[in-house]
Amino acid sequence: MNKRSKLFAVWLAVSAAVIIAGIVLFALLGFNTSPDRMAGKTVDIRYNIVVELSDAHKETLRSASENAFAANGVSYEEALTLEGQADPTSNTQTSFYPTGNDFTLRYVFEESVSAEALQAAADDIRTAVAEAQFESGAEVSVSVHTLAAERFSEPLWRAAVGIAVGVVVALVYTGIRFGIGCALTGLTAAVHDVLLTLAFFAVTRVPVYAFAPWLYAAIAAAASLCLWLVRCMKLREQAKDPALSALSAGEAVGETCRTTDKAVLALAGAALGILAVCAACLFAGGGAIVLAGALVPVAAAAYSAMLFAPALHTRVKAGFDKVNAKRTRHPSAKARKRGE
Amino acid sequence: MGKKKSAFLLALYTLLIALLCFICVASFNYGENGMYTFSSILDLTKKDADLGAEYGANATYNGGGYSAVYYPEGVISAETYENELAGIADEAERAKYEAKYRAYQGGTLYLEVETACDEEGAVLESFASAFASAKEMFAARVARLNVDGARVSVRDDYTVEVFLPAMMENEYYALSRLVFTGELSIRYGTSEDAATDAFSIKRGETVADYVKSVSSAAGGGTHYLAVHFTDAGREAIAKATASAGSTDSESGTSTTNYLYFYVGDTAILSLTIGEPVADDLYISGSYTGETANVTAILLDSAIQGGTNDLSFTAGDALQIPAGYGENALMWLYISYGVVFVAMMAFFFVRYRALAFAQLYTYLLFTACTLLCVWAIPFLYLSVETYVAFLFTSLMLSAGNAMTFEAARKEYALGKTYASSVKTGYKKCLWKLIDLHIVVVVFAFLVYAIALPGIQTAAFVMGLTAVFSGLGVLLFNRFTWAMMAALSKKSGKLGNFKREEIEDE
Numbered sequence: 092m093n094k095r096s097k098l099f100a101v102w103l104a105v106s107a108a109v110i111i112a113g114i115v116l117f118a119l120l121g122f123n124t125s126p127d128r129m130a131g132k133t134v135d136i137r138y139n140i141v142v143e144l145s146d147a148h149k150e151t152l153r154s155a156s157e158n159a160f161a162a163n164g165v166s167y168e169e170a171l172t173l174e175g176q177a178d179p180t181s182n183t184q185t186s187f188y189p190t191g192n193d194f195t196l197r198y199v200f201e202e203s204v205s206a207e208a209l210q211a212a213a214d215d216i217r218t219a220v221a222e223a224q225f226e227s228g229a230e231v232s233v234s235v236h237t238l239a240a241e242r243f244s245e246p247l248w249r250a251a252v253g254i255a256v257g258v259v260v261a262l263v264y265t266g267i268r269f270g271i272g273c274a275l276t277g278l279t280a281a282v283h284d285v286l287l288t289l290a291f292f293a294v295t296r297v298p299v300y301a302f303a304p305w306l307y308a309a310i311a312a313a314a315s316l317c318l319w320l321v322r323c324m325k326l327r328e329q330a331k332d333p334a335l336s337a338l339s340a341g342e343a344v345g346e347t348c349r350t351t352d353k354a355v356l357a358l359a360g361a362a363l364g365i366l367a368v369c370a371a372c373l374f375a376g377g378g379a380i381v382l383a384g385a386l387v388p389v390a391a392a393a394y395s396a397m398l399f400a401p402a403l404h405t406r407v408k409a410g411f412d413k414v415n416a417k418r419t420r421h422p423s424a425k426a427r428k429r430g431e
Numbered sequence: 432m433g434k435k436k437s438a439f440l441l442a443l444y445t446l447l448i449a450l451l452c453f454i455c456v457a458s459f460n461y462g463e464n465g466m467y468t469f470s471s472i473l474d475l476t477k478k479d480a481d482l483g484a485e486y487g488a489n490a491t492y493n494g495g496g497y498s499a500v501y502y503p504e505g506v507i508s509a510e511t512y513e514n515e516l517a518g519i520a521d522e523a524e525r526a527k528y529e530a531k532y533r534a535y536q537g538g539t540l541y542l543e544v545e546t547a548c549d550e551e552g553a554v555l556e557s558f559a560s561a562f563a564s565a566k567e568m569f570a571a572r573v574a575r576l577n578v579d580g581a582r583v584s585v586r587d588d589y590t591v592e593v594f595l596p597a598m599m600e601n602e603y604y605a606l607s608r609l610v611f612t613g614e615l616s617i618r619y620g621t622s623e624d625a626a627t628d629a630f631s632i633k634r635g636e637t638v639a640d641y642v643k644s645v646s647s648a649a650g651g652g653t654h655y656l657a658v659h660f661t662d663a664g665r666e667a668i669a670k671a672t673a674s675a676g677s678t679d680s681e682s683g684t685s686t687t688n689y690l691y692f693y694v695g696d697t698a699i700l701s702l703t704i705g706e707p708v709a710d711d712l713y714i715s716g717s718y719t720g721e722t723a724n725v726t727a728i729l730l731d732s733a734i735q736g737g738t739n740d741l742s743f744t745a746g747d748a749l750q751i752p753a754g755y756g757e758n759a760l761m762w763l764y765i766s767y768g769v770v771f772v773a774m775m776a777f778f779f780v781r782y783r784a785l786a787f788a789q790l791y792t793y794l795l796f797t798a799c800t801l802l803c804v805w806a807i808p809f810l811y812l813s814v815e816t817y818v819a820f821l822f823t824s825l826m827l828s829a830g831n832a833m834t835f836e837a838a839r840k841e842y843a844l845g846k847t848y849a850s851s852v853k854t855g856y857k858k859c860l861w862k863l864i865d866l867h868i869v870v871v872v873f874a875f876l877v878y879a880i881a882l883p884g885i886q887t888a889a890f891v892m893g894l895t896a897v898f899s900g901l902g903v904l905l906f907n908r909f910t911w912a913m914m915a916a917l918s919k920k921s922g923k924l925g926n927f928k929r930e931e932i933e934d935e
Contacts, residue, residue: 137510176748179499179607186603187497187748195749210537232510234539238592240584241570246882253880253889257873264872268865305885306815309877313822313892316869324862358829365770365821372766373814378481378755381814 093345099402106283106399113290122304123296126380129240130202131168134160134209136216137175138194139230148223152196152231155219159212160198165205167198202237209235242301250305254285258312265316269323272404272411277319280400284315287395288388299384306381311388314362318355318396322404325351340409348401359393437916444910448791451798472801477811479884480580480596483753484760494760496580496596499606500747501569503562505546506589507532508747512541539587547589554589561741562589565612568732569593572609575728579813579883580754591743594751598811601721606748608729612740613695614638615645615733619671619688623698626691629671630664639734641667647720647727654723655715656730668708675704694733695742699726720808755814763817770821774828782835784918785925788910789831792902796827800895807890815888819874823895826870830903834859835925843930848921856908867900 095102136152153170160167175193177184200209213233220231258281266274288311289304291297299307325347329335338346363386370382458471483494502508507515512532519525532541533552542548547558569591570583580596593609595602615638620626630641641664646657660668678685690702690712702714718726753759774793778786800820804810838855842848874893878886918924 171752173749173751176497176750177603178748179603179610179745181607184603184607185601187750189750193749206537230514232513234509235537236539236586237536237588238584238586240582241566243570243574245574246885250877250881250885253877253885256880257876257889260876261869261873264869302815302884305881306818306888309885309889310818310822313870313873316873317826317866320866320869324865358825361829362822362825364773365825366818368769368773369763369766369817369821372769373755373759373762378759378763378814381755382818385818 093341093348093401093405095348095398096341096344096402096405098398099406102399102402106287109294110283110286110290113286113293116296117289117293120293120296122292122301123298124301125298127240127301128168128199128238129242129301131238132200132202132204132206132209133236133238134167134198134200134213134216135232135234135236136196136198137232137234138196139175139192139232149194149196151223152216152220155223156196156198156212156216159215159219162215163208163212165200165208165212167200169199171197171199173197206235206237246302247305250302251308254305254309254312257309258282258285258316261316265320265323269327270411272407273319273323273326276400276404276407277316277323279403280319280395281312281315283399284311284388284391284395287311287391291387291391292384297384298380300381303381303384307384307388310385311391314359314389314392315395318358318392319400321351321354321358322347322396322401326404340412341405344401344405344408352397355393355396359389359396362389363393434916437913441910441913441917444791444913448794448798451802452794455798455801472805476801476805477598478753478760479598479811479813480594480751481754482760482763482813483755484758494597494753495751496594496598497602497606498592498594498749498751499745500586501591501593501610501743501745503547503558503565503589503741503743505543505548505558505741506535507541507543508590509534509538509541511746535589536587540589542589558589558741561739565741565743566591568612568736569609572728572732575732576605576724577882579811579887597750599721601719601725604722605725607745608699608725610743610745611694611697611699611729611733612736612742613693613697613733614736614738614740615642615730616693617642617668618691618693619704620691621686621688623689623691623701626689629690630667631671640664642734644734645727645730647718647723649720649723653715654718654720655713656718656723656727658712658714658730660711665710672704672707675708676706692730694729694736695740699729760812763814767817778828778832781832781926783924783926784914785835785911788907788914789828791910792831792907793824793827795906796824796895796898796902799898800891803894804891809883810887810891813884813887815884816891819888819892820895823870823892823899826866826896827899827902830859830863830866830899831907833863834903834907839925839927842922842927845929848915848924848927851927852908852911852915856904860904863900863903867896870896871900 134156136156138148138152173195175190175195176187177190179187213235216233217231220233258278262274262278262281265277285308288307292299292304292307326343329338329343329347335343335346366382366385366389370379370386373379373382455472458469458474460466460468478494480494480496500508516525516528519528530544532543533548533550534540535542535548535552535554542552542554544550546555548554566583566585573581573583573593573595576595578596578599580594580598582594584592584594586592593606595605599605617629617638618626619629630638632638632641641661643659643661643664645659648655648657672688672690675688676685688704690704690708692699692701700714700716702712771793775786775790778789782789804812804816810816834855836855837859838851841851841854846854871893874889874896877889878893881889915921915924922928
């Protein structure tokens, strides 16, 4: 038996520990979906004037707002410049258009930021605006808002069902082409990789968008299927080779790993490299979180394809080989009849 | 393949790829004073609410979305309150107006006394529960749109903020229609004023006893609404519309009759009825897929509506930039460029001129993907679809590298170049087919079950896996054959070398 197969108990223990911890923490806390900002506060500074607001005045509003937040000890997560649009009240109009006389500065805060501090900052902004010399007729309104988003659960459970069905059917095909043993190991490895990925995010509390865990689960399942298929192809080749077909399960899996490790590592490495480059490019925006998170399912699939699945398959193959040997020694009445 | 034929085909193939690349990425103005704009496929492709940037010939902002705030009756914004108060000159009127409202949450909202709050400004329980059920209804309506990025939030406890992505073609229509609340009623008559309830709903009954559901569907390129009646509804509507299409026996003139669909007090649509309605109604008009869907959702949810539902008004609409930052899209394109350059560098170093076969196949694959994402109505560009594309582009590159390596091995054993390529492909064929089938099956099943955006990403993965399979097994082989025919020393084309055998 090869070394990685001998250490099956270790791989199983590591995976089980992470997955069980993940399930417990998910049940207690769920994922850390803070990037979705399901709840938060905003301060809107809305400047309404029929003539265009000069850049100098926009800057005045910005600096007045930022000074007020600093003075009141609050810091914002994001500052947005928003353009006012036609209110959706017409039954005949078909699309939005900028009103051209609305300029809104929106500062987004975490839910935990004190509403009193924000109200105090809003008062300071109003005072600063009153002191500034803006065009006559200009109206500046400063408002503090609290937001609580509604969660849509249907897309999440349907994604989970979709991934499960996709994996099972893809492995039925694998079973037909490469044998039931390969399909069973592949299914276990895919489920393992999906759970390991989800558990990682539940345990580490790494911030993710609400949809992201299911995207990662899909990536884990697809990567797991592809990497395991590389092993399956070699296993079948070996089974057809008279020189290798007589090998024991441990030797056969060991030989397969020896010849396919390079390909598996190259594929997983390339995938990790591509995702790392993309995450680095998107570092300035929130997209980096999504892409950096996608490294986890690929890493989980690589771990599984390198260590967990071969070790598991040694046992699965040994079991199937045993059954086949038994069948050869004691053929069923049907098989005997066929033989006659 | 002959040299001349190969050269001609290669030139044609090069031109085709150059043309595809051009229409996919180049945007510019042309004509006198740049009057006309040529927009690239990349420019025209829809982007989800998370991606956006200013680009294209006119540097317009693409991506993000629009949000609008729905105010329930009895609730106004601080801005409206202050503007209206400032417009009242008479002191007594001002005092009356001030007495009508109470500030809520430090003056963020103003609540109307007796409608939303009591004299002390405490929110009425009946108002709070009516608002809670209205909020649930708005969330259900937006969820039924099945649009990636659509969002419903409660703002300041008693207003609803709805956000829809700009990639929708009719987001204004959706935001302006979904605000209507109340019970669905179908009225019949010669004019809106003269129309009466078509069902004559009795005490203890609701419209749900007459109308089963309203849905949208498409057929023959036309989008339509389908109103499904219960047996009682079918009977009632037939009875109510019995006079439709009849001619007055004395004057010999016929009167035009209409069927009006109301949600609360708002007429949503009117139909000219030329004959009695005996069965379910199928309403076509100038609907797009989105407008038909929005109207169906509105009418269907109004079946469960009540006469005491809070009415809402839409206001405060803003354009919201993309969720991943204002220039996320540009950085996404840059990341693609970096990955592309790195991938091609690897192929050129390892396979020399044969890397052009990979280059051609990869560019064709990318262009076809872009054209499909642009042309298929429910597809759009998002980080999820980008990840799916990266996954299958890795499959394509790995597949090509696999065939190159297989041929290299055969060549090293002493076979001729043509035989090496043939045997190499033969050895890889089923491996590549299996790999692609597994990914296609997985991706399309996820697509069939999931909802946007995983659904969109899964479809892109399935579609591009098909392209990848065709690319590796067909186009790469084709380009390779053309290039091999043109090469003086075939072995040099892919940096292939014979195995050195030492003589004893």
